[in-house]
Amino acid sequence: xxxxxxxxxxxxxxxxxPRGVVQAVRGVSFDVQAGHTHGIVGESGSGKTTLLRSxxxxxxxxxxxxxxxxxxxxxxxxxxxxxxxxxxxxxxFQEPMTALNPVVRVGHQISEAPxxxxxxxxxxxxDRALELMRQVGIPDPVRRFDAYPHxxxxxxxxxxxxxxxxxxxxxxxxxxxxxxxxxxxVQDQILKLFxxxxxxxxxxxxxxxxxxxxxxxxCRTVSVMxxxxxLESGTIDAVFGRSRHxxxxxxxxxxxxxxxxRTPLVAIPGSPPDLVSPGKGCPFLPRCxxxxxxxxxxxxxxxxxxxxxxxxxIRSDALVGAVGAAEADAS
Amino acid sequence: xxxxxxxxxxxxxxxxxxxxxxxxxxxRRPTEELQALEDVSFQVVRGESLGIVGESGCGKSTLxxxxxxxxxxxxxxxxxxxxxxxxxxxxxxxxxxxxVFQDPYSSLNARMTIGQALREVLRVHKVVxxxxxxxxxxxxxxxxxxxxDIANVYPRQLSGGQRQRVNIARALAVxxxxxIADEPVSALDVSIQATVLNLLASLRERLGLTLIxxxxxxxxxxxxxxxxxxxxxxxxxxxAATEELFENPRHPYTQALLAAAPSLxxxxxDDARSISGDPPSPFALPEGCPFHPRCPMATDHCAMVRxxxxxxxxxxxxxxxxxxxxxxxxxxxIPLIRGEENFR
Numbered sequence: 001x002x003x004x005x006x007x008x009x010x011x012x013x014x015x016x017x018p019r020g021v022v023q024a025v026r027g028v029s030f031d032v033q034a035g036h037t038h039g040i041v042g043e044s045g046s047g048k049t050t051l052l053r054s055x056x057x058x059x060x061x062x063x064x065x066x067x068x069x070x071x072x073x074x075x076x077x078x079x080x081x082x083x084x085x086x087x088x089x090x091x092x093f094q095e096p097m098t099a100l101n102p103v104v105r106v107g108h109q110i111s112e113a114p115x116x117x118x119x120x121x122x123x124x125x126x127d128r129a130l131e132l133m134r135q136v137g138i139p140d141p142v143r144r145f146d147a148y149p150h151x152x153x154x155x156x157x158x159x160x161x162x163x164x165x166x167x168x169x170x171x172x173x174x175x176x177x178x179x180x181x182x183x184x185x186v187q188d189q190i191l192k193l194f195x196x197x198x199x200x201x202x203x204x205x206x207x208x209x210x211x212x213x214x215x216x217x218x219c220r221t222v223s224v225m226x227x228x229x230x231l232e233s234g235t236i237d238a239v240f241g242r243s244r245h246x247x248x249x250x251x252x253x254x255x256x257x258x259x260x261x262r263t264p265l266v267a268i269p270g271s272p273p274d275l276v277s278p279g280k281g282c283p284f285l286p287r288c289x290x291x292x293x294x295x296x297x298x299x300x301x302x303x304x305x306x307x308x309x310x311x312x313x314i315r316s317d318a319l320v321g322a323v324g325a326a327e328a329d330a331s
Numbered sequence: 332x333x334x335x336x337x338x339x340x341x342x343x344x345x346x347x348x349x350x351x352x353x354x355x356x357x358x359r360r361p362t363e364e365l366q367a368l369e370d371v372s373f374q375v376v377r378g379e380s381l382g383i384v385g386e387s388g389c390g391k392s393t394l395x396x397x398x399x400x401x402x403x404x405x406x407x408x409x410x411x412x413x414x415x416x417x418x419x420x421x422x423x424x425x426x427x428x429x430x431v432f433q434d435p436y437s438s439l440n441a442r443m444t445i446g447q448a449l450r451e452v453l454r455v456h457k458v459v460x461x462x463x464x465x466x467x468x469x470x471x472x473x474x475x476x477x478x479x480d481i482a483n484v485y486p487r488q489l490s491g492g493q494r495q496r497v498n499i500a501r502a503l504a505v506x507x508x509x510x511i512a513d514e515p516v517s518a519l520d521v522s523i524q525a526t527v528l529n530l531l532a533s534l535r536e537r538l539g540l541t542l543i544x545x546x547x548x549x550x551x552x553x554x555x556x557x558x559x560x561x562x563x564x565x566x567x568x569x570x571a572a573t574e575e576l577f578e579n580p581r582h583p584y585t586q587a588l589l590a591a592a593p594s595l596x597x598x599x600x601d602d603a604r605s606i607s608g609d610p611p612s613p614f615a616l617p618e619g620c621p622f623h624p625r626c627p628m629a630t631d632h633c634a635m636v637r638x639x640x641x642x643x644x645x646x647x648x649x650x651x652x653x654x655x656x657x658x659x660x661x662x663x664x665i666p667l668i669r670g671e672e673n674f675r
Contacts, residue, residue: 043520043521043522044520153609154609155609156609183386183387183547183610184386184547184549184588184591184592185386185587185588185591185606186386186609187591187593188590188591188593189607191593210520210521211521211593212521212595213550213592213593213594213595214593216593216594216595217593217594240595250522251521251522252595253525254521254522254524254525255521255524255525255550255595256528256548256550256551256553256554257550257594257595257596258549258550258553258577258589258592258594259594259595259596260550260553260596262553262554264529265525265528265529265554266525267522267523267525267526267529268522268525271490
């Protein structure tokens with residue numbers, strides 16, 4: 001296998017806040033290959049957004065980071081307060097309406113990077129923008145080139161954002177809940193668009209969301225993030241089908257699924273730890289029904305189980321028989 | 332249905348006029364009208380739970396507000412136990428149907444403690460004698476699984492899930508027969524959603540509540556509801572028992588919605604049934620069936636004649652508003668050919 005486009009090694013990010021230092025990311029490592037889509041699932045406050053900002057090289061001024069991130073072999077600067085994203089990385093945000101500049105025609109927003117970053121002339125940049133609009137499935141691009149963002153529907157604005165993300169010829173596209181604000185039928189179209197783009201252009205996609213089902217349908221591999229750490233990583237089939245971490249199992253049992261009838265939902269008791277003083281041992285310990293005494297000691301990081309799966313749970317052997325509600329129902 | 336319905340919508344319609352600026356008046360531009368609801372009729376039996384699903388802008392929240400009496404409908408009636416609500420609802424009428432809103436952060440008064448908020452409702456509606464108000468508030472908190480000391484806390488000190496429980500407790504304070512929940516979990520984190528959904532299910536059982544659940548998320552409705560109504564552009568396009576609707580959808584829009592919903596269990600996607608395009612502007616609804624510009628099986632007939640919400644043959648509980656829900660297109664109906672406008 002060729003060298004991964006994105007390599008994250010033991011990333012730790014601390015954010016100073018009036019309440020104290022928040023340990024937003026606590027030792028995250030992962031790789032993404034060209035043309036692959038990696039999902040990161042986590043609830044609000046799990047550190048997903050800080051992780052994405054680190055990869056972009058856009059940590060806020062109150063951040064201090066350790067570890068290493070490289071994009072196509074080049075190190076990403078981890079200093080806080082930088083204002084320029086690193087080359088080769090683009091991002092698609094959750095709210096298409098607020099991410100676009102409301103007073104600039106969408107065509108100009110798409111041709112900005114080709115003109116200023118790739119150095120194309122005005123005419124060539126326009127042609128490039130029209131080509132990108134066609135590529136992301138915007139009907140009638142010539143007319144839409146001169147439209148303002150408020151004239152577009154949510155689905156079309158999200159396509160414009162994706163065109164902008166593609167315009168600088170990135171190696172990696174980061175997606176921060178890109179379909180959460182969209183309707184299901186439009187979400188479906190956008191998810192298919194992402195699959196097509198990664199196939200056609202070989203760009204690597206890091207897809208962050210709280211929606212397990214969306215990850216299951218778009219990604220090849222997934223990491224489950226909780227309290228600034230990855231608790232489980234692996235292929236979709238392994239992590240969602242044969243999960244070896246109680247948190248993943250908990251999530252799988254807590255969400256209803258369209259293809260499932262009334263299997264009872266089991267909520268995960270308690271709430272995530274405060275990342276100002278996260279405490280020792282496994283971060284999921286206070287909410288875990290498999291916890292033993294040894295879970296309260298030491299640091300927990302992903303340990304490979306096999307080629308397809310890694311878990312941070314030291315009691316993962318006890319989970320071999322345990323299946324997520326999803327699989328129990330399917331069998 | 333043999334049991335007498337507790338709540339009935341009879342041809343509810345609601346039209347909003349767009350706000351007119353001075354320039355609009357000066358230049359005599361016509362007022363734009365948005366038909367948020369059109370001819371919505373259904374019945375709910377006591378103890379039943381009805382789910383209402385649809386995409387944003389389909390009129391589901393307007394429907395909820397019309398049923399509770401927050402909006403006066405433009406035409407049609409809300410009928411409660413066979414009696415129409417007329418004009419402004421009386422105090423006692425308002426107690427019968429209560430609503431829980433989507434956003435647990437904005438629907439509680441930030442300057443009132445949880446106890447104050449609950450006691451206010453109990454006092455204003457004279458639910459219990461004044462010396463029982465405080466203890467009743469604590470009982471209500473217990474009903475939704477919250478500790479008594481939550482009563483002394485302000486909303487900002489609670490998590491989203493706890494606030495949504497408080498909202499449910501407040502709605503239940505006046506002892507309603509019907510509870511309408513408008514997207515009760517869509518603002519909550521995944522691991523919290525289950526607690527609120529399970530609470531609604533158990534309250535229904537314990538109190539014999541009738542539940543109307545409004546959601547964009549099909550999985551939530553499938554989990555909680557006995558029957559489901561699917562809305563598109565202000566109309567009900569299909570209504571059936573939950574399992575029947577999910578296993579045997581008749582309307583192409585319902586089929587598309589089900590095909591588009593991501594699932595952990597279904598790996599291969601049903602591309603044949605997915606649809607392209609966005610919902611039309613509610614200010615300019617297409618002629619004929621409002622779904623025909625996006626419909627994969629539309630014919631020239633669909634572009635001209637609006638299909639009624641018809642019952643299926645022999646089964647009176649499944650209704651769908653599609654000309655071809657139960658019969659294939661007649662040979663003289665020509666499939667619509669669509670141009671480039673339909674993207675991949």
